[in-house]
Amino acid sequence: MLWLTISCFSYAGTEQPTGGSYGLALDPVPTVNFVFLTPANAQQQQAKDIVQHSSILTTVRQLSQTRYVFAPSLDIVFGSTKGPNFDSTQNEIQIPYQYITQLLQHVAKTTPYTTQQQRYQATTDALLLTLLHEIGHAYILDRAIPILGNNETMVDNFVTILLLNDIDRGDEIAINSNQLFSIHAINDTPLSNNLFIQQHSLSQQRYQHILCLVYGSDPTRYQPLLDALPLVQQQQRQCNDIYSTTHQGWLYYLDI
Numbered sequence: 314m315l316w317l318t319i320s321c322f323s324y325a326g327t328e329q330p331t332g333g334s335y336g337l338a339l340d341p342v343p344t345v346n347f348v349f350l351t352p353a354n355a356q357q358q359q360a361k362d363i364v365q366h367s368s369i370l371t372t373v374r375q376l377s378q379t380r381y382v383f384a385p386s387l388d389i390v391f392g393s394t395k396g397p398n399f400d401s402t403q404n405e406i407q408i409p410y411q412y413i414t415q416l417l418q419h420v421a422k423t424t425p426y427t428t429q430q431q432r433y434q435a436t437t438d439a440l441l442l443t444l445l446h447e448i449g450h451a452y453i454l455d456r457a458i459p460i461l462g463n464n465e466t467m468v469d470n471f472v473t474i475l476l477l478n479d480i481d482r483g484d485e486i487a488i489n490s491n492q493l494f495s496i497h498a499i500n501d502t503p504l505s506n507n508l509f510i511q512q513h514s515l516s517q518q519r520y521q522h523i524l525c526l527v528y529g530s531d532p533t534r535y536q537p538l539l540d541a542l543p544l545v546q547q548q549q550r551q552c553n554d555i556y557s558t559t560h561q562g563w564l565y566y567l568d569i
């Protein structure tokens with residue numbers, strides 16, 4: 314399996330979603346709430362700890378102040394029995410602890426990472442991708458955004474635009490975490506039994522589309538990505554246009 318390393322890229326220029334320029338008094342209120350159900354065993358406790366010690370809660374909360382603003386606010390529940398899923402009747406996103414454990418096992422099995430810190434990072438990166446995906450479904454419904462074309466591709470665009478524009482290391486997450494969810498990486502792993510994964514593992518077409526967006530966002534910077542992916546090379550002239558159109562389209566709907 315091809316594993317992309319993008320260490321040759323410079324990450325300079327990635328932005329934090331909020332700065333201090335508004336001043337404390339005017340900071341917008343977060344519009345997501347995190348709920349952690351009580352872990353039932355040591356493994357679930359480990360999953361909870363991995364999430365709570367990561368930066369993804371801060372990232373998701375900050376974006377809820379500036380980009381996807383929910384009214385009423387959206388609950389994100391960790392420790393549910395089913396999911397990952399957006400439950401529109403409860404207006405909540407549900408993430409089982411078991412899913413986080415399965416992600417960690419998947420990372421250990423399919424990536425070259427050897428240290429616990431690297432594996433935890435890759436696990437929470439993949440979890441961030443999952444959270445943003447479900448937030449995308451929730452946001453499209455909340456804003457009644459017209460679905461023109463495939464709903465999943467529309468959410469892929471939402472997630473990738475946020476990663477590239479608003480999230481530190483977002484390009485790395487877009488490339489490597491989506492690789493973890495590609496169909497050929499999922500086969501015969503513990504993750505393959507999860508309903509969300511069965512519905513969301515990335516076809517070659519969706520995976521290539523996401524990489525095309527990353528490449529198109531800055532062709533000079535991501536030239537090594539193109540070299541590693543001959544299929545994208547065929548589309549390379551179009552990727553810049555596809556990125557620009559997608560970026561403009563989503564900026565219209567994302568608060569700022």
Ligand SMILES: [Zn+2]
Binds near residue numbers: 465468513
């Ligand atoms: Zn989906």
